[in-house]
Amino acid sequence: MSSPSEIADPTTLYQVRDGVYAPDLLIAAVVNLDLFTWIERQGPVTEAQISAGLEVATRPLDVLLTYGAALGLIERQPSGVISLTDLARQQLVADSPLSLHAYYASLAERPAVGELTDVLRTDRPAAWASARTGGSGAGWSQRLDDVEFARGITAAMDARGVFLGPALAAAVSDLPATSILDVGGSSGIYACSLLAGRPAARGTVVERPPVDVAARLLLAERGWDSRVDVRSGDIFTDPLPQGHDLHLYSQVLHDWDEPRVRHLLGASYAALPPGGWMVDHDAHIDADKRGPLANAEYSVLLMHSTVGKCWSIGELALFAADAGFENVSYRRTVAHRGALVAQKPLT
Numbered sequence: 168m169s170s171p172s173e174i175a176d177p178t179t180l181y182q183v184r185d186g187v188y189a190p191d192l193l194i195a196a197v198v199n200l201d202l203f204t205w206i207e208r209q210g211p212v213t214e215a216q217i218s219a220g221l222e223v224a225t226r227p228l229d230v231l232l233t234y235g236a237a238l239g240l241i242e243r244q245p246s247g248v249i250s251l252t253d254l255a256r257q258q259l260v261a262d263s264p265l266s267l268h269a270y271y272a273s274l275a276e277r278p279a280v281g282e283l284t285d286v287l288r289t290d291r292p293a294a295w296a297s298a299r300t301g302g303s304g305a306g307w308s309q310r311l312d313d314v315e316f317a318r319g320i321t322a323a324m325d326a327r328g329v330f331l332g333p334a335l336a337a338a339v340s341d342l343p344a345t346s347i348l349d350v351g352g353s354s355g356i357y358a359c360s361l362l363a364g365r366p367a368a369r370g371t372v373v374e375r376p377p378v379d380v381a382a383r384l385l386l387a388e389r390g391w392d393s394r395v396d397v398r399s400g401d402i403f404t405d406p407l408p409q410g411h412d413l414h415l416y417s418q419v420l421h422d423w424d425e426p427r428v429r430h431l432l433g434a435s436y437a438a439l440p441p442g443g444w445m446v447d448h449d450a451h452i453d454a455d456k457r458g459p460l461a462n463a464e465y466s467v468l469l470m471h472s473t474v475g476k477c478w479s480i481g482e483l484a485l486f487a488a489d490a491g492f493e494n495v496s497y498r499r500t501v502a503h504r505g506a507l508v509a510q511k512p513l514t
């Protein structure tokens with residue numbers, strides 16, 4: 168492995184992969200919703216008015232407005248009022264003399280445009296990677312039951328962690344953790360990264376079958392199985408194990424809706440000792456929900472194929488505080504990722 172100073176920055180490659188569905192959402196918004204013409208006719212509107220007027224579900228609308236704001240098309244006021252920028256007014260409103268409406272319409276038959284339009288309307292995720300597996304087993308979470316699919320996804324998660332893991336470890340190196348619980352830890356690559364700088368510490372990966380099997384295999388192959396064990400279980404139906412002073416959620420919360428995110432933070436709060444740490448490593452949206460563009464794009468992929476999205480730093484800070492955590496801070500890492508850190512009170 169090259170030393171960090173020798174690694175060419177792969178941020179663009181993460182952004183291209185993670186943002187793969189984003190242009191299709193813009194096409195869906197311009198053509199199938201005619202969002203920009205509708206807002207222009209209404210004048211400044213609230214999200215609730217757009218949701219009711221265009222029959223779009225709250226979660227995908229939030230993702231769309233964040234993406235529109237990051238592209239410089241939507242003004243998103245702190246009050247929640249939404250209006251168009253000059254760029255959107257001139258180029259994306261149907262009857263503007265400069266309108267690109269027809270240009271975008273020429274690509275509206277792309278399959279992903281139809282899938283994203285369905286998600287906007289129903290809030291139900293589409294098939295992972297738009298695969299034609301058919302039936303109700305097509306969702307990302309259900310497909311993880313399949314051993315081959317689970318192995319492929321675990322390899323994917325592991326591959327991105329080679330670059331992201333050390334950066335996360337550096338960002339939280341000041342936290343005096345002795346035992347790390349990597350919740351939904353996949354191959355355990357982030358637990359290993361955090362443990363590399365803490366020679367006396369140990370770790371546990373919590374994973375559901377059959378990913379747990381893939382995780383054990385990879386940890387053993389890398390010689391980490393003496394310091395990191397894998398606990399098989401369901402993070403939503405089983406309590407999280409006690410005895411760990413740092414709980415890591417790496418790119419896990421973005422797969423889930425608000426009730427389940429709140430459930431997980433509550434479960435961590437219950438299992439952590441006083442003074443313990445919760446770390447959420449992810450591609451977060453800024454608190455004002457106007458960027459960064461790369462994460463607004465990634466949020467479209469998550470909206471397409473899961474019940475989640477890229478959560479904003481503000482939303483997560485609120486959920487963490489509601490769960491009882493304090494001392495919430497944010498540390499940026501690499502490839503548009505960062506770590507939201509929160510602490511269970513000492514008393």
Ligand SMILES: C[S@@+](CC[C@H](N)C(=O)[O-])C[C@H]1O[C@@H](n2cnc3c(N)ncnc32)[C@H](O)[C@@H]1O
Nearest residue numbers: 324351352353374375378400401402403417418
């Ligand atoms: C998007 S991956 C993130 C993996 C890794 N933490 C990372 O940063 O790449 C989400 C992980 O959560 C795990 N997971 C999903 N549902 C779960 C459940 N109900 N119980 C335990 N693990 C679950 C999946 O198996 C998967 O490895």
